[in-house]
Amino acid sequence: MEKLTTQSLLAQHLDGIFSRHKFPLFQIKALRRLSVCRTKSLGGHSQYCEAGHLNGVWYNSCKHRSCPQCRGMAKEEWLRNTQKILLDCPHHHVIFTLPEELNVIWRFNRELMTNLLFQAVRDTLKEFSKDPKYLAATPGTLMVLHTWGRNLSLHPHIHCLISHGGINAEGEWVEPKKKTLFPQKPVMLVYRGKFRALVRKALEQGEVRLPESTTAQHLKNLLNKLGRKDWVVHFCERYEHASGVAKYLARYVKGGPFNNSQLSMAKEGVVRFRYQSHQTKREETLSLPVDEFVSRMVQHVLTPGKPNVRYGGLYTSALRRRLNTARGSLGQKAVTGRELLEWQDYLGGLDKLPSCKECGLPLSRSDEVSSVLTLI
Numbered sequence: 001m002e003k004l005t006t007q008s009l010l011a012q013h014l015d016g017i018f019s020r021h022k023f024p025l026f027q028i029k030a031l032r033r034l035s036v037c038r039t040k041s042l043g044g045h046s047q048y049c050e051a052g053h054l055n056g057v058w059y060n061s062c063k064h065r066s067c068p069q070c071r072g073m074a075k076e077e078w079l080r081n082t083q084k085i086l087l088d089c090p091h092h093h094v095i096f097t098l099p100e101e102l103n104v105i106w107r108f109n110r111e112l113m114t115n116l117l118f119q120a121v122r123d124t125l126k127e128f129s130k131d132p133k134y135l136a137a138t139p140g141t142l143m144v145l146h147t148w149g150r151n152l153s154l155h156p157h158i159h160c161l162i163s164h165g166g167i168n169a170e171g172e173w174v175e176p177k178k179k180t181l182f183p184q185k186p187v188m189l190v191y192r193g194k195f196r197a198l199v200r201k202a203l204e205q206g207e208v209r210l211p212e213s214t215t216a217q218h219l220k221n222l223l224n225k226l227g228r229k230d231w232v233v234h235f236c237e238r239y240e241h242a243s244g245v246a247k248y249l250a251r252y253v254k255g256g257p258f259n260n261s262q263l264s265m266a267k268e269g270v271v272r273f274r275y276q277s278h279q280t281k282r283e284e285t286l287s288l289p290v291d292e293f294v295s296r297m298v299q300h301v302l303t304p305g306k307p308n309v310r311y312g313g314l315y316t317s318a319l320r321r322r323l324n325t326a327r328g329s330l331g332q333k334a335v336t337g338r339e340l341l342e343w344q345d346y347l348g349g350l351d352k353l354p355s356c357k358e359c360g361l362p363l364s365r366s367d368e369v370s371s372v373l374t375l376i
Helices: 006-020 025-035 072-085 100-108 110-130 184-204 216-226 243-253 290-298 317-329 343-349
Strands: 044-049 054-059 091-097 140-148 154-163 233-235 263-267 270-276 283-289 309-313 363-368
Touching: 006 025, 006 290, 025 290, 072 243, 091 110, 100 110, 100 154, 100 216, 110 140, 110 154, 110 184, 110 309, 140 243, 154 243, 184 216, 184 233, 270 290, 283 290
Parallel strands: none
Antiparallel strands: 044 054, 044 363, 091 154, 091 233, 140 154, 140 309, 263 270, 270 283
């Protein structure tokens, strides 16, 4: 079976795909960037030990946040800095989804719908956190946007990590009244109402772009219909710590919805994509024409400049003092500044501390050699 990477697939087929399909400019730029990742088009760098011995020359990475092959260090840096702020207490993992009937509106309004989804989730959690029946305090929340199902279909949803407890108005750490933190059904109802209200308001203000087959009245009717339908808001079992969920989320925060090991070429012009099915709980294989696979992949490229991670409550930088109060109550040290991960530390953390092949000294510097490699 032929080995395949996103870069090699795009490098071979991208020009033909662009001649047959139209994409928004930011998606075109993303595909072009991914197609030259770790190739001579981006130049390269050389690595030296402390004694000045050359230990290799490598092509540069594209560093696009949707690239599945070059974001390992970015994932690790995000995970380390996120784990630094997480409270040492049980956490809840709640997944807020949108009905598939809204997918067509999402496709035409990615940035707007992303903001409305985050706002609806944030406001819902804030409302229940303030309620004396449940917590009456400010917890720490971490929200991560995913737009895909495991088969790369469009499935916008937010993974939310919430601390089991928070700081009240008196600066005291308090535990929730319920083991489940908040009740699932009321949370779904409030979230559903808030999101529908936000879309209606945006529609009235002329902010929603509608496809040709849809009118404003059609969308209003759809929102009314969806108000009578249960939305999927999934409450996972409570975790005794947040580390495991953070590691799961880190896999997708940087690098997109899949990795290259899931890809192979079934036959000429057909990509085989392996994934773990939610329904069957088994590994499934999907064979797609290259054009369709790329179309599925590119719909999950994030709008430039828009984060797919948002911090709430005690986990926001604005409440760092209150977070440190909570950490003190739980026997944790205060949060320090952000950690910038160097490649030596990253490789060392993976038990692969690099050393010189000639003298054994650590590799200490990396020099750009773009002008040389781009001429190869």
